[in-house]
Amino acid sequence: MADYKTNCPHTSDHKPKCVCRHVFAGLSEQYYRFFNGQSHEYDLVCNQCKKYLDRIRINMKKVCHTCFEKIESDGEFVKFLGAPEITKNSGKLSFEHLRTPGPIIAGRSIRAIQPIIGVGGSKWVMVDSTSAVSILDLESFTLVTVTFLDLEKVNLNGKIGIKVSADGHYAAIVSRVNRIDGERDSNKGVVLDLHSGLETMVLDRGDYYTELSEFSIAFYDYNDKVYLVHATDWNRLDVSDPATGELVTERSFKQRPKEAWRFKYKAGSEFYGNLIVSPSNKRIADFGWCWGPYGALSSWSLPEWLEKNVWEADNGPSKFDMNSYQYYWDGAVCWINDNTICAWGIGDDDENLIAGAMIFDARNGKQLSWFPGPGPSLFTYDQYLFTTELEGNSTSVWDVESGKRLHQEADFTPNCYHHGSQQFLTALEDGSFIISYLSSPD
Ligand SMILES: [Zn+2]
Ligand SMILES: [Zn+2]
Structure with a gap:
């Protein structure tokens, strides 16, 4: 040595x-x-x-x-x-793109779309500009409308969010509306049974600055049952049975134990934001914010929350902060595996974040590594990290071990990724779609 x-x-x-x-x-x-x-x-x-x-x-x-x-x-x-040097290793990987035979949703625009990842095939749930909730099948090229949203509950003028259970049985659809003078915010949503088209729950997280972060919703599977995590107030997450709306995490904030306060006892609390569940549904991550303001990326164990400690999401022993950022939250994040999380941006301040990925151990919050280059959109992981650079209008494929960029595809900015069918989906203006796959010669 x-x-x-x-x-x-x-x-x-x-x-x-x-x-x-x-x-x-x-x-x-x-x-x-x-x-x-x-x-x-x-x-x-x-x-x-x-x-x-x-x-x-x-x-x-x-x-x-x-x-x-x-x-x-x-x-x-x-x-x-200055800027860190991006390591490149191009050559082996490429994308194949297939366009649907004709327009499937002509005359409407997509407000939100998510894949159904656990049922095989290429199925997607979407909300469009007519308030229709439909299932799009890109194997048979069909579109089946399940129901229309109740516009009293989901305000289509807001930013529409959607999450779908892996079995395709339930969808949570939420609207985040900014403050309008003289009006209350409308940060509400519904849970739909996609088999019957019926509403099973109404979601409401109040109006205390809730327009400033994503409406927290996420489905996960545990012991062969589907659960929904959802915001029930600005500083509260709960778990419910999406079939019946039954609350699983009953607790009174008036009797909140001292150890269930994060930050300063009785002074600090957090506004929850975007939630993502780890691949085997063992942990969940939240990218919300606290007064300062600063964004806080944290994660905790889902089984511990359900089985052991009803305060686990508030401040349980399995909850760890990974990074905090001045004036920046709800950024791009994805799970690499059940223990490792990858977040966009190098730095700790929204005015000073450079393009790149930081990798954290979710079990203790420690930063494991970082590498420069990835853009802030389409942050998704499936063997490789896929990111979209909107400025360059391109999508890149990264090896997270080495931090090398393995491929960059020009003129390609897909809307989302299907972890089941391993397809990228791009919606075109005429109502047709492009399905893309990563292919490698090996
Ligand atoms: Zn020294
Ligand atoms: Zn000096």
Whole structure:
């Protein structure tokens, strides 16, 4: 093992990292992370040195990795400078695209669409601009309308969200409406039985700043039964049986035990946001926000919540924060497996996030790795991480182990991904669709 010389009191097993002499000497607490053109490596530089990035090398001190991390955590990070290098390894993968024979939904526009992932085939549930809820089958190219939404309960002027149970039996459809002067917000929704077309539940999370984050809804399976997690207030999530609406997580916030308060006892609470469930339905992640405001990406165990501790979602022992971000929440996230979660954006402030992915261990909240490049849309994982860069109008395929971009497909920005059929769906303006697959020669 090589021992590298450093300017700190330690030798280093790894190539030392660089810090400007002012940050090194503690003359500047604030520091900038400057990507120095060598892959993901960055140096720490002060406000003065950042003006001379082309010639700061003479001002740099070498430190071991432990000292580097200590300087980072003790000081105050201001901004990234430059850009990390994206590692590319193109060649083997490509996409195949198939267009449906003709328009399937001519004359209407899609307001929300989600796949039915557990029933085989290529089925999707969609809400369109006429308030129809339909099942789209892209094997038979048919569209069957199940019902029309009750517009008293789901305001089509709002941002429509939809989640579908894996067995295709239930859909939760919600509307998030921004504050209108003199009117209450309308952050409400319904649960539909897609077999009968009947409404089984009405969803309501109140109007206390609930327009600022996604309406939290997620289905999951546990012991061969379907459950729905849904927001029942700005700071409360519950689990219900979507067939009957029966509440499974009955608890009174008036008798909330001290340990069930997150942050400061009786002062802190959180606004829930977008929920995503891990592949085997073991954990759930929320990307909501707290006063500051800052976004908080957290996760907890679903079986613990149902079996052991009714306060698990509030502040149970399995709940961990992965990252917090000034003024940024409901960002793109996906599960890699039941223990690992991947979130878009490198940094901790909405004004200072650079394109990339951060990977966390959901069981303790620790960051495992990061890599630069991925864009903020279509964040989905299935063997590879798929991301869409709207600026470049392209979709990229990433290996999360190495952080390498394996392929980039130009002029391709699909709406969503079907984990069952492994298809990407793109809706076209004329009412037809393109189905795309990743193909590899191996
Ligand atoms: Zn300096
Ligand atoms: Zn050191």
